[in-house]
Amino acid sequence: AQSVAQPEDQVNVAEGNPLTVKCTYSVSGNPYLFWYVQYPNRGLQFLLKYITGDNLVKGSYGFEAEFNKSQTSFHLKKPSALVSDSALYFCAVRDYSGAGSYQLTFGKGTKLSVIP
Amino acid sequence: GAVVSQHPSWVICKSGTSVKIECRSLDFQATTMFWYRQFPKQSLMLMATSNEGSKATYEQGVEKDKFLINHASLTLSTLTVTSAHPEDSSFYICSARDLKSEVDEQFFGPGTRLTVL
Numbered sequence: 001a002q003s004v005a006q007p008e009d010q011v012n013v014a015e016g017n018p019l020t021v022k023c024t025y026s027v028s029g030n031p032y033l034f035w036y037v038q039y040p041n042r043g044l045q046f047l048l049k050y051i052t053g054d055n056l057v058k059g060s061y062g063f064e065a066e067f068n069k070s071q072t073s074f075h076l077k078k079p080s081a082l083v084s085d086s087a088l089y090f091c092a093v094r095d096y097s098g099a100g101s102y103q104l105t106f107g108k109g110t111k112l113s114v115i116p
Numbered sequence: 117g118a119v120v121s122q123h124p125s126w127v128i129c130k131s132g133t134s135v136k137i138e139c140r141s142l143d144f145q146a147t148t149m150f151w152y153r154q155f156p157k158q159s160l161m162l163m164a165t166s167n168e169g170s171k172a173t174y175e176q177g178v179e180k181d182k183f184l185i186n187h188a189s190l191t192l193s194t195l196t197v198t199s200a201h202p203e204d205s206s207f208y209i210c211s212a213r214d215l216k217s218e219v220d221e222q223f224f225g226p227g228t229r230l231t232v233l
Contacts (some may be wrong), residue, residue, distance in 0.1 A: 013192075036224070041207070041227070041229060042226055042227060043120075043209050043224045043225050043226040044160075044209065044211075044224040045224075049221075071182040091159070102164070102212075102223060104150075106159045106160045107159060108158065108159045109158070
């Protein structure tokens with residue numbers, strides 16, 4: 001079974017400050033990891049993904065995430081937060097264990113509020 | 117990039133009526149689509165996996181006779197909420213699996229807000 005934990009329901013950060021949204025995962029095999037952002041009454045927008053290779057992944061809108069296998073973490077980061085980054089962020093994992101294993105498991109989401 | 121659309125974006129209906137939601141992959145073929153349900157301030161819960169040309173696979177606790185899924189083509193899956201009741205009010209999101217992506221990525225639709233009066 002696979003699972004994702006986002007330990008923070010809400011993260012508040014001042015505009016211009018760096019932000020981190022935490023995510024840890026559990027899979028039996030190799031993980032594919034994803035971050036999505038959701039604005040009110042909208043679907044999910046893809047931010048970035050980790051498949052293999054460089055542990056630091058860069059994505060859309062200046063976001064990046066670092067895959068840490070020993071800590072089973074995939075925290076989302078941005079050097080300088082914008083008010084427009086305020087949204088709901090979801091971490092998701094897929095356990096690549098062969099054919100048919102393509103279901104995504106989502107964390108509960110973290111609400112990011114960037115304060116002007 | 118891969119685009120998934122949903123129609124309608126919102127719908128209000130009376131209790132007891134049926135509502136159909138369409139999910140389309142606009143620029144790629146999707147043999148598999150997923151239907152999720154999201155309650156306010158909660159995560160996405162997978163309801164079912166829709167496979168083109170075959171029966172959908174429902175997650176535990178999801179009534180297949182209430183949430184009818186049809187995946188008649190490689191670009192269209194429909195979710196019909198039959199005899200809707202107020203407790204079915206929710207945000208329904210579909211995703212489509214792009215076989216040609218490097219990791220069989222899922223691309224998400226914009227969601228459909230269902231309100232049952």
